[in-house]
Structures are given as C-alpha cells and as structure tokens.
Amino acid sequence: MNMDCILFRLAIGRYGILVKVITKIFFALSVLPAMFALLFIGQDVAAHAYNPRVDIATWVVEPSRLECRLWQGIPSYGRAVFANRAGDRQRFFLSSRRKVVTKGKVVLESQPPNWMHNVPMEKIAVVDGALGAVPLLVQHDLSSRLLDELEEGMSARFTHPGWRTNHKVRVEMTSVNFTEAYQAYLDCTHALLPHNFDQLERSSIHFDTGKTFIRKKFKKRMKELGNYILYDPDVESFVIDGHTDDVGRNGPNWELSQMRAERVKAYLQSIGIDESMLVIRYHGETRPKVKNSNKVNRRINRRVTIRLDRGIPTPGLM
Secondary structure: OOHHHHHHHHHHHHHHHHHHHHHHHHHHHHHHHHHHHHHHHHHHHOOEEEOOOOOOOOOEEEOOOOEEEEEEEEOOOEEEEEEEEOOOOOEEEEEEOOOEOOOOEEEEEEEOOOOOOOOOOEEEEEEEOOOEOOOEEEOHHHHHHHHHHHHOOOEEEEEEEOOOOOOEEEEEEOOOOHHHHHHHHHHHHHOOOOOOHHHHOEEEEEOOOOOOOOOHHHHHHHHHHHHHHOOOOOEEEEEEEEOOOOOOOHHHHHHHHHHHHHHHHHHHHHOOOOHHHEEEEEOOOOOOOOOOOOHHHHHHHOEEEEEEEEOOOOOOOO
C-alpha cells in the first residue's frame, strides 16, 4: 500500500470521527432544550403547598340564625370554609386569594397525623374544579365526609389547578383545635331558621270568591315572614299587591283587591311588622297570573302577593 492510500484512509477516518462528533453535538443541542422543558414542567406540575402551622392553627365559627360558618385560615392562600344556610344543606368550599386560571380536577384526600404511622393516606374523591377565586365547591354529602375526617383527627388535603398553566396547588386543613369550634358550629346549625331569603322572598295569599278572609295556612306563612325579618336587617319593606279574578265588574274588583291588600297589611301589623315597612298596591283583575279560563285558574288569580324588598345584601364569601 503506497503512502497516498495510507494518507487518504487516515483522512477518511478522521473525517468520520469528526462527523460523529458533530452529529453528537447537534443531537445534544436538540435534546437539551426538551430536557430543560421537561425539567421546568416537572417543577410546575409539582404542587405548590399551603398549610396552616400546627402550633397556631385555629378554627373560626361565625354564628347566625341565617347562616353558620366554620372556617380555617390557610396562610398566603385564603380560607377553607364549611357553610350551612337557613333552609338549605351544608356545603364546603375553598376561597383563594388568587384566581385559578385553568380548569381541571381537584383531588380530595384524608391524611393521618404523623403519629399514626400505620394509617395510609386515603383518596376521598376526585371532582371537577372551577375557575376563579373558588376553585372547589362541594355539597352536603362530601362536605359532611370532610367534617367526619377532621373529627377523627385527620387532615384534609386538596390538590387543584393553580395560578398558571401546568401549575398545581396543594392546600391542607388541619384538625388541630377543631373539636371545640365544631361543637359551636353544630349548635349554630341546630338554631338556624327554617327558611332563607330566597325561599321567602315571594309569597302568595289566596282567597275565596269575593272574600277577604285569610285562611290559617296563609297566616302561618306570614308569621314565618315576620320571624325572618327579625334576623335579616337587610329587608327594608314588604310590597303587598292585591288582585282578583274576572268574576264581577271592574270597579268592585278594584275595591276588593284593595280590601284584600289592606287585610294582609293589618295582619302583618298585628304580628309586629312596623307599618312603615308595609307598602300596598292593588290592581283589580288587570294583572292575572294565569288566564281566567276555568275555576282552577281563577282560584290562582284571587290573591295577594307579598314580596320582601331587600337593600344591600348581607356580605359573604359565597
């Protein structure tokens, strides 16, 4: 083999090595960004944890005949809140100071205290989350389960989508100092009024043909209204509207609708409602609720309606 062949083969070999080195460099350059991206995504997916310090964790009870609340403050996050409104069922929600920007699932878990070494963490449920400042809202059954876990000394943990894409937030509420506050909350729920504002806002009092006599069941309803406003200072007035069906002449029907409205007003006054809160109007047969086409419909139209007029709503998280 002559010298030229040897030099040629050496050149080819070196060139091949150079090509391999360059190829590896390009491959590394193409892979590294993806690896870094995966690294950062992994960091985003890792949950950002919020939990109260065990040594200063507290539960707060907000008692009212209209709504009971039991909540724990989560430092730098917001609140974990149990709420039971009069005439309604209990619910639980997370109230966050920052708004969640992506929809996703929320994982609810029960976590034993450190000294329960043999008790595993338990997944309670996976539910749909929500955007905004209330990323989690669950109704009666699940909220009751959470209370049971806390009463047994467990902590409750929630993992939900966070403040940016590919971000998770983990929130924990602890059972430390829970028992006494829970008993106060239960006492409050037992004393709730039977109805809330939405259930009482509009009422109808029905009458027999040509009559102004108020039947017993409608007096009971008006007593419920009178009892309710003792605890809701936002109710400013009762708007009372008298109506008739189309039986009889127009003129007498105007008078009859006025008499019915006045009778309802007088009864509300008799149970302690201040006259200044009572506004009466009467419309005769001009505003039927349904067509006066049969006996059933006429019975519906012979009515006085009572509407509770509320001013500024009572403030609340939910």
